[in-house]
Amino acid sequence: MYSYTYDGSFEGLLTVVFEAYERKAWPTTIEPEQLAQPSMFGETVQVVTDEGKANRVWQGLKRRLSATALESLYYTYLWEQTGFERLIFDYARLVFDSPESVEGNYTAPFILQVQQIHKQVHREKHRMEAFVRFQKTADGLYYASISPDFNVLPLIVRHFERRYADQRWAIYDASRRYGAYYDLKQTSFVQLENPGVTPKQQGKLSADQYDENETRYQMLWQVYFDHVNIPERKNPKLHLRHIPKRYWKYLSEKQPRLK
């Protein structure tokens, strides 16, 4: 029985794969250090992230997998749901131990599962690209706060960089407490810990911090939203299937009407 712990990073997880092969000691559990419970049975292996080892595992996967499958593995990491470390490990092990490509073998349960996770995370990424609503601040920054189901902020940055190359913008993940900030040249990830406010207030702006025209455009957008609707075709079920209620908090058109 071997319990592996790692620092929570993707490189750390790949290092776990390396160490397990090195020792021929297959993990029963893989957990981030800060969450790991001391185990009474078996051995605990504390893996220290090593970029060289992580890279060797990644290159090995790269030789045997398509770009899409590699992306699926990274998406599984960002999925963050219980058991994701194990899933990535099992997938990697199957890849390394099979003489032929295992890609597309949807009869193997975790290959199908990784593919389905890829779809889930991709959908959340796409939703964030659609539902982010920037608000312009007095100093010309376009700002939005999100709290996605999965950790998709690293995935949406490229989309917004290309789209808004000529405006400064920032997107803050309020539940994971970090943000991305684009300064017209590049995007950097930032922590804005403000101990004075509650987690819910973290990353929120007050009314006087906005551009003078911000309310006007929010209002125009609400007006537009109300007037493209065709009341004779009202279909609440379909409406909710496309924008489930948990996303309404992002959408200015779903807030009380401005006057």
Add this chain to the structure above:
Amino acid sequence: MNDKVIGKLKILADAAKYDVSCSSSGGKRKNDNKGLGNAEGMGICHSYTEDGRCVSLLKILLTNFCIYDCAYCVTRKSNDVQRTAFTVQEVVDLTINFYRRNYIEGLFLSSGIFKNADYTMERLVRVAKKLRQEEKFNGYIHLKTIPGASEELIKEAGLYADRLSVNIELPSEQSLQSLAPEKNYSEILLPMGSIKDQLVQAKEESKLFKATPKFAPAGQSTQLIVGATAESDRQILQLSDQLYKGYSLKRVYYSGYVPVSTDSRLSIITEPPIIRENRIYQADWLMRFYGFDVKEILGEANPNLDLDIDPKLGWALRNRHFFPVEINTADYEMILRVPGIGVKSAKKIVSARRFAPLHFDHLRQMGVVLKRAKYFITCQTKSLQRQDFDSEQLRRRILFGEGSVRSALLTQQLDLFRQVG
């Protein structure tokens, strides 16, 4: 807030909303001038209206003043509605400011016809030109082509727009004559043909010269109104088929007619035919992505789609001799024709069966709807179905569940609802 633009936006969004096209994909327009916007990827629906339709573009009319009197149209000359017009600058400001806040993918600009076709078209082009050249806007622009506009203007429009569209609206010449006496088919098809030629030409030239300016890279589309006139589904889909083949249209949109008029020239309906519209879209998908010919979907014996079941199931029930299909050996094309199996699961099946013989459990996990598919497939010659059913029995079992005895009664009720609706 006292704001002129708010009043205009209300009127001109209201007047534009019956145009159902909202696609924002296929633009292939990259942001390589460090400007605003990027339309190279797939389309994005930024919101959904309460009627469940996608909101991806700022869809407005430049003006709802119109010299025409088409019976089906809310903007027709004889309709008693408030008239107004945006200035070019107002449209530009709205587009840019909505886009910067990530509300929209771009602009869909149409217009009532004031003075004449060229005068109107010229103004639409001016908006697009300003967005592209002055604002360095690389988002999506869909321009409506005004029938009768000169070829030079259409050509210029195509340089700035990602998509051009000419709406046919009425699915037969006869209907057009009675409902829109100022219009005729040849006048509508003329710009469509000219756009098609330009698209072909631009494509040919881009093979020779790398720097050929793009011409409407997302192609052209049109719209047909369903239910305002008496055409059958067969007539409508045959027309779409011709348009896809003859004019290489990217999309034909179908708009279930919303009664905006009590004009005596129109069919009397009280509610938009939403189910029928949905079935027509499904049939359109079968033609474009599932390899069906329009003749397989509708024929002289069945000129209209079955409203209770989707057209793919309808085809399968009429063609039982092709089934059951053996999942482990059948061609992809045939697997795609099984009710309950879509493009994605068909691809998964073909991929996974290289590794191991597939069971019904595999299919379920891959997302196949076995409730429907099980009547049409075998897995390693095994079937989930012990009995043989005729097509009518199958239809009932799929619609109302197995062993249902209330089916007959329910069908009757549904029919009643439909008559009332």
